[in-house]
Amino acid sequence: MRFKTWMIAGALALAGVTMSAAQAQQSLILEFVDGDNLDVVYPDSTAFSYKSGSIMEGDAIPVGSTVKTGAGTSVELTLKPNGTVIKLAKMTTFRVEGLATPQKEQNGFTLVAGKLRTVAAKGSQYSIFTSSTVAGVRGTDFSMSFEEGAKAMLLVAKGAVEFGGRGEGDSIAGAIMVGAGQFADFFKGLVASPFTPEQLAEEYGDLDIPAERLPVQAEDAVAEEKPAEAAAASPSDAVASDFSAAEPEEPAKPEPAAREDKAANAVLDWLRDVLGMEIGSVTINGDTWAKAVLQPNFAIGKLKTGLYIPIIYSSDLFDPATWYRPKGNDEWSFGFDKGWTADTWGAALADAATDLALKIKFIEYGEPLVDPFFLKIGNLNSFTIGHGLIMRNYANDSDFPSIRRIGLNLGVDAGGWGFEALTNDLTDNQVVGGRLFVRPIPDFKLAIGLSGAADLAPASDMDAATAESYGDPVFIGAGLDLDLPIVTSDAFGLRLFADGAAMVPYVRAGDTGAGAAGLRYDMVWTGSELKNWGAASGFIGNVLFIDWRLEYRYFTGAFSPAFFDAGYERRRSALVAEWAGYLSGATPIDQSPSMMGVYGEGGAAILKDKLTFTLGYFWPWSADATSLDELLSTSDDYFKAVLAIKKGLIPVFDLAGSIAYERKGFVRSIAAGGATLFDENTTFSGELSLPIPGAPNLDLAVVVSTAVERDAGGNVQYSDAEKTKPVIVPTITLETRLHF
Numbered sequence: 001m002r003f004k005t006w007m008i009a010g011a012l013a014l015a016g017v018t019m020s021a022a023q024a025q026q027s028l029i030l031e032f033v034d035g036d037n038l039d040v041v042y043p044d045s046t047a048f049s050y051k052s053g054s055i056m057e058g059d060a061i062p063v064g065s066t067v068k069t070g071a072g073t074s075v076e077l078t079l080k081p082n083g084t085v086i087k088l089a090k091m092t093t094f095r096v097e098g099l100a101t102p103q104k105e106q107n108g109f110t111l112v113a114g115k116l117r118t119v120a121a122k123g124s125q126y127s128i129f130t131s132s133t134v135a136g137v138r139g140t141d142f143s144m145s146f147e148e149g150a151k152a153m154l155l156v157a158k159g160a161v162e163f164g165g166r167g168e169g170d171s172i173a174g175a176i177m178v179g180a181g182q183f184a185d186f187f188k189g190l191v192a193s194p195f196t197p198e199q200l201a202e203e204y205g206d207l208d209i210p211a212e213r214l215p216v217q218a219e220d221a222v223a224e225e226k227p228a229e230a231a232a233a234s235p236s237d238a239v240a241s242d243f244s245a246a247e248p249e250e251p252a253k254p255e256p257a258a259r260e261d262k263a264a265n266a267v268l269d270w271l272r273d274v275l276g277m278e279i280g281s282v283t284i285n286g287d288t289w290a291k292a293v294l295q296p297n298f299a300i301g302k303l304k305t306g307l308y309i310p311i312i313y314s315s316d317l318f319d320p321a322t323w324y325r326p327k328g329n330d331e332w333s334f335g336f337d338k339g340w341t342a343d344t345w346g347a348a349l350a351d352a353a354t355d356l357a358l359k360i361k362f363i364e365y366g367e368p369l370v371d372p373f374f375l376k377i378g379n380l381n382s383f384t385i386g387h388g389l390i391m392r393n394y395a396n397d398s399d400f401p402s403i404r405r406i407g408l409n410l411g412v413d414a415g416g417w418g419f420e421a422l423t424n425d426l427t428d429n430q431v432v433g434g435r436l437f438v439r440p441i442p443d444f445k446l447a448i449g450l451s452g453a454a455d456l457a458p459a460s461d462m463d464a465a466t467a468e469s470y471g472d473p474v475f476i477g478a479g480l481d482l483d484l485p486i487v488t489s490d491a492f493g494l495r496l497f498a499d500g501a502a503m504v505p506y507v508r509a510g511d512t513g514a515g516a517a518g519l520r521y522d523m524v525w526t527g528s529e530l531k532n533w534g535a536a537s538g539f540i541g542n543v544l545f546i547d548w549r550l551e552y553r554y555f556t557g558a559f560s561p562a563f564f565d566a567g568y569e570r571r572r573s574a575l576v577a578e579w580a581g582y583l584s585g586a587t588p589i590d591q592s593p594s595m596m597g598v599y600g601e602g603g604a605a606i607l608k609d610k611l612t613f614t615l616g617y618f619w620p621w622s623a624d625a626t627s628l629d630e631l632l633s634t635s636d637d638y639f640k641a642v643l644a645i646k647k648g649l650i651p652v653f654d655l656a657g658s659i660a661y662e663r664k665g666f667v668r669s670i671a672a673g674g675a676t677l678f679d680e681n682t683t684f685s686g687e688l689s690l691p692i693p694g695a696p697n698l699d700l701a702v703v704v705s706t707a708v709e710r711d712a713g714g715n716v717q718y719s720d721a722e723k724t725k726p727v728i729v730p731t732i733t734l735e736t737r738l739h740f
Helices: 002-020 197-204 216-225 235-242 256-274 345-357 464-469 568-584 628-634 666-671
Strands: 027-034 038-041 047-049 066-069 074-080 085-088 092-098 107-119 126-129 133-137 141-147 151-158 160-166 172-179 182-185 276-284 287-294 297-300 303-307 309-313 360-365 373-378 407-413 417-423 431-438 447-455 473-487 492-503 533-543 546-555 595-606 611-618 638-645 656-664 682-691 698-708 728-739
Touching: 066 074, 085 092, 133 141, 133 151, 133 172, 141 197, 151 160, 151 172, 151 197, 172 182, 431 473, 473 568, 595 638
Parallel strands: 107 126
Antiparallel strands: 027 074, 038 047, 038 066, 066 092, 074 085, 085 107, 092 107, 107 141, 126 133, 133 160, 141 151, 151 182, 160 172, 276 287, 276 728, 287 309, 297 303, 303 360, 360 373, 373 407, 407 417, 417 431, 431 447, 447 473, 473 492, 492 533, 533 546, 546 595, 595 611, 611 638, 638 656, 656 682, 682 698, 698 728
16 A cells, blocks of 8 residues: 555656756747748748738748748848747748747757858747758857758857757767867768868858847856957957967856756756656546546657556545455555465466556557567557458457556568468457468569468457357458559558458357357358458559559458457447358358458548547448349448547647547448447547646547446446447547646
């Protein structure tokens, strides 16, 4: 008890530390214009000209705008309220990428071409990009000039700048530190060297900023650069005299308080990136619970990890007796509820391992069909075997967090052969699958694969008597596939595939509502007829940032493509009842007509991955339909829509959100007169996160999803007497999220 209390108190105390780091909303102002050859292009491509009077001194420059100075014109831009000044020389193109908000301390700008000088206010943080380089700044006076492919020079008069190539995710690759009195050129070796008076005069000569327009925090630096008796001289001459010996200035040793602030900020920056906390409420099975959840995320290259460390409680955060227990398990006991004795250590060890594993939300490395090795562990929504004819985007997290699982999906491509394997839950293996493939022709990419998937307990959500009455079956799917990558590149990719598969159920409880016991291969082959099978062939590819998929599908009997999909967990009881009819002969297999159709899917991540969307649709038609009513009543269509917005996309409101909707059989439900947007054939989730003004680490989030209703013992509740249609209830979570 004491351990748990101290653990929670420590987590909450750590959250409180981050509440102090507030920064005011920044704006970029057109402060001063020398000349009239100035254009500003807004994010919507609307152009404003200084010469025509459509933009003037004092106007704000919004995020996403491009500022262009022509011959004989220079401008000064000021960040308010902190006072940082950016001066653009003539013939310069400059873009505003982002401005600091209470939730994001960093300012970002791009020097497309030309030259600039910045004199930063104390405590300012910003990055200046070119197409080749990144300069990371925390308070300094420097100039930067850029000519594509020829010159990317940074010259520092005061302070220090981290400078290097533009790496993945706009990181600084091969970074060096350029100190006061030094310069570096990316295209000339990227080495920090002392600059000469001539270099200083060339770079600073047309970038003079009067002292009265410099930020207050920079006055001391100006006094050092420009003595009063030399006020009439040009700033380049004054500064040049300071560096006439061409020796770099010895950096001043930071005061102890400054060192402490820097260390504290570094810790806060790291925590903000990797650790998140949510405090709010969540609805589970119709009951409202309070929650405090830590959800740190880590990414190292292709490895991505997310933890889920929850305290979900009814009344008292510090009283474990009031905490929610998924499936009755006390996930914070770590085996102590079993007892660590000589007789119970095995059970205690298993319980401790389970409790630890439940804290893993996901671990992912690599991608199927792309990387030679991929691994996925945890609560996932993308389990896929091969090209997905049997299983595609199967989700074991549809009822998260009320039901948490430890799924596993891994694959190896050794060149001449490879395999994939998966399970929906390492602690309760019910849905399992795998694929084995070989490339029989050396130096040729054609692969031949054999795949299979099975639900070992599709009737597990039913009570024992109901499950037995339906034969307590095992759903088994097996298939053969061909895979041929034709082109593989980031700019263009094309993969040809062809799959065939069939469903062969196994009946455990014979002589019930499902007919004879055993492996029912008669569902596939009767001696003269092949039935209950499906095939798909098409292309998967990408064009630049657009991923797409186009395939033709044909299937017969009770088979349907992607049998194990995102909504399978909610339909499995209904499928047990449906298949019992086929297995017993009560529903003749030939009453399920042959179907065909084309499935198309496309998606993209644009605007620096801040906007992501995917759309897919499949409407099969029956080869045997004789009327429109029959066509509609037998169409088991599929629709998928996903949209995600990351912070930083919308300039005014730094919000984030997502929505995901998948639905099977919508057209058929319309034809039957019982159409609903949310039922057992649907998976839905949505989220909207808004920053709280004045609190840099706080967001208010609303999360909405659907879940299967369960009683206190974890048993599924049904809406029909046959116990085939689970009750679907909304899950609404209101959260206050602390971002460290």
